[in-house]
Amino acid sequence: MSLKEKLTSVIELLGFKQKFADKSLSQDEFNALVAEYQKKYQSTLADDIASEQAAKKTARQAEEFQTMLNTIQSVLAGGEPSSTADDNGTQQPAPQGNATLEGILEGIKGMRADIQAMGANPAPDVPAQTVNAVPLSVNGFANTADYLFGIKHSLFSMKDRWNKIAANPRAAAALPEVDDQVDGVAFYKAACNYAKSLKDRYQYLQQNKMLDATALAKGTYATNYEGVDNAGVGDQFVVLRQDALIARVLQVRDLTQFFPVAYGYQDRGLVFNAFFDEVSQAYQSGEVFKGGMKIENHMGYVDDAMIKMEWGPMKELERKYIGYLNKEGSDPIKWTMIEYQLLNTLRAAQVEQNKRRMRGIYVKPDKGVAGSYLNAATGVLYTLLRYVHQYDLKPHDESTYRTYTQATFLAAVQEFIADVRASITEDMDLDNHFIYLNKNHQAWWIKNVRSTYGKDTDFAGPMGALSVVPDTTMRIIWLPYLGQTPFMMLHEPGNIQFLEYVPGEMLSVKMQENMEQVRAWSVWKEGTSASFTGRRFATKKEMDDNHYEWQQIFINLFAATITDKVDGNNGFWQVTDSTTSQTTFTDIENAKAGVAYCIECGDKTKLPKITKSGKFDSITDAFTATAVGDYIMVILGSDNKFRELERCVGGKRTINKELQPNVPGAR
Structure with missing residues (x-):
């Protein structure tokens, strides 16, 4: 040089x-x-x-x-x-x-x-x-005749059709018609190379504990990886923009602020609970021993999830990209077409994972049929439901807070907390517990608080009425993605956690050219588990007789009441009670794809029944509950008929191993 x-x-x-x-x-x-x-x-x-x-x-x-x-x-x-x-x-x-x-x-x-x-x-x-160099802007310099954003790197070369369009969307009309065999192949090759580079960058950031969305968006780590200090300025711009792209994805990982992620789970992992007997006693001489420890294993597991998609043809990609440039004029960063495709794919996957981590349940898909994103792994709600059905958790089921309304939300929460406090033993306190509530009902909460405590109530700050339940010391966490579920949970943060195998697996998108298309995919493992629920019991009676001793997670029975039919609009968990007028069901109205519906007996005089016919002709056998707590769980299949996931009759729980092979109890 x-x-x-x-x-x-x-x-x-x-x-x-x-x-x-x-x-x-x-x-x-x-x-x-x-x-x-x-x-x-x-x-x-x-x-x-x-x-x-x-x-x-x-x-x-x-x-x-x-x-x-x-x-x-x-x-x-x-x-x-x-x-x-x-x-x-x-x-x-x-x-x-x-x-x-x-x-x-x-x-x-x-x-x-x-x-x-x-x-x-x-x-x-x-x-x-x-000595620190002047920071580079993620937007680069002004466009030049040779490079988009003035960034001297092959990714931004104006020789490429897509970069010419990024510089001036109206240029597309003046360019020759898209040729997938030329323009398409060139674009897909560049996209594959960039995706590999982005995957390597993500893994480097994770390994060096730099996955902080705010710092990445500011470019804090843009020159902090091997080789970049000696690389050309164009390479540094690529890294800076990759960090900004990764930050955009991380900014929508909102559920991890409520439940941490634990790594290293490739299939199943034992999480043990230890219960210690009394050990102290009054002194006396001789070999008089007292005390012991009982270990009860708790099983955490993960299921396999994936992204598999095709991009193309080139003309379609170009049309969508021009639309992005025309409508997103306020975006401070103008993405290249390659960055735009990857960013939107990963953001969509991250939003789906957020919803799945709350409402998802793993179900093995019909062969050759793409399944719902909700069925790629199991989230918080169905994990809690499993703990109830395998007698790990005893819910509080008073109707006051099981079916709260817009007018009774505040009073229901206060009563739930009071009931939990009244049910725990003298050796336990709730000082480290938070109450988790449905964020979708926050407006109800504000209205109730103002009505009860005055219009000038302070909702701001760590001790405001949005952060602490009035007249208590119980702190609040508002959970998204709960729809209209009347959810309440007392839980110590860190107990329930999301499980993965390798950090960032979902975002490690691989690509491959396939004629005029490009295929993109990633595969990862995902699950949810609590590390400590309490003692486990073999029967519902044993759990009831324990009276919440050692229990660490407290929930309301967040189920709807069945009147004369099962309606999917009322939620995924529905139980009978003394007001139920119809107990034989031939359909679940308004059933949604990806949602598993649990029909449960809540009153010994109202035993639900389902015959093996019509939309239920694919279940293993006719279902008739015989006791309170008996249930059947089904999900809508691709043939618009219900597939059975599990059932409990007479207190005996049976899991469909074909559809849920990893659930504890299935193997």
Whole structure:
């Protein structure tokens, strides 16, 4: 690389091109230029000029570089540039043939005052490794004829059709018609290469604990990975934009702020609960022992989830991308077509995972049929329902807070907390527990609080009425994605957690060309588990007789009451009670794809029944409950008929291993 190229590269890297031309560099900026040149090329500017002069072969080139040396020396001494003598001994002015060289010399001359000031008051020595370059903007510079955003990198080359459109969406009408065999193949190849680079970047950030959305969006880590400091400025821009893209995805990972993620679960993992007997006693001599420990294993598991999709053809991608450019004018970042496709794919996957982590239940799909995103893994609600059905958790089932309304929300929550406090033993407290409520009902809460405690009630701050239940010390966490479910849970943060195998697996999208399309996919493992629920019991009677001793998670019976039919609009968990008028069911009205419906007996005089016929002809057998707590759980299949997931009759629970192979109890 020539001296001219080196110096131009440093000036552009620091964003000083215009200031250098205007001779308006400050002392600190000049310092940064000199330091960055020496840091990047491991030599001083003067040394490189001398070396290049010595390497030149012709007299004319030697004169040019000698003139530059003389000019630098003259500027530093405060004089004017010296002239050179021609072959006849006549003094000639400094050569003007090389415009870039002239700009360099004139720029140095224009900084004479700054250089003299620096000489009189030199800056303190600073170790080279602590000198920071001027931060690069994620948006790059202005578009040029050769590069989108002025970023000198192949990803932003104006030779590519999609980058020309990004620079000017109206250019698409003037370009030749899309040729999938040419434009499409080129785009897909570039997208595949970029996706691999993005995957590697994500893994690096995770391994080095840099997955902080706010810091990534600010570009904090943009030059903090192996190789980037010695790479070209174009590579640094790519990393900066990749970090911004990853930050956009991480910003929608809202459920992980309520429930942490535990890694390393490839299939199943035992989480044990230890219960200690009394150990202390009054002193007496002799071998009088007391105490012991009982361990009860708790099973956490993950299921396999995936993204598999095709992009294309090129004409369709281009149309969508132009639409994005036209409607997203307020977006501070203008994404390339490659970045746009990946960003929206990953954001959609992240939003789906958020909803699934709350309302999902794993169901093995019909062969060859794409299933609902809700059935890729099991989330919080169905995990809690499983704990109830396997006698790990005893819910509080008073109708006051099981079926609260807009008018009774506040009173129902206060009563639920009071009932939980009244049910725990004297050895337990709830100081570290929070109450988890449905965020969708927050407006009801505000209205109730104002009605009860006055319109001027303070809702702000950590002790406001949105953060703490009035007249209690119980702190509130508002959970999204609950629809109209009347959900209440007392839980110590960190107990329930999401399970994964390898961090970032879902975002590690792989790509492959396939004729005029490109295929994108990723595969990961996902699940939900509590580390501590309480004692486990073999029967419902044993659980009831325990009276909540050692229980650590407290929930209301967040189920709807069945009147004369089962209606999917009323929720996924529905129970009979004394008011139920119809107990034989032939359909679940308004059933939604991806939702598993649990029909349960809540009153010994109202036993639900389902015959093996019609929309239920695919269940394993006719269902008739025989006791309170008996239930059947079904889900709508691709043939619009219900498939059986599990049932409990006479207290005996049976799981359909074909559809739910990993659920504890299935194997």
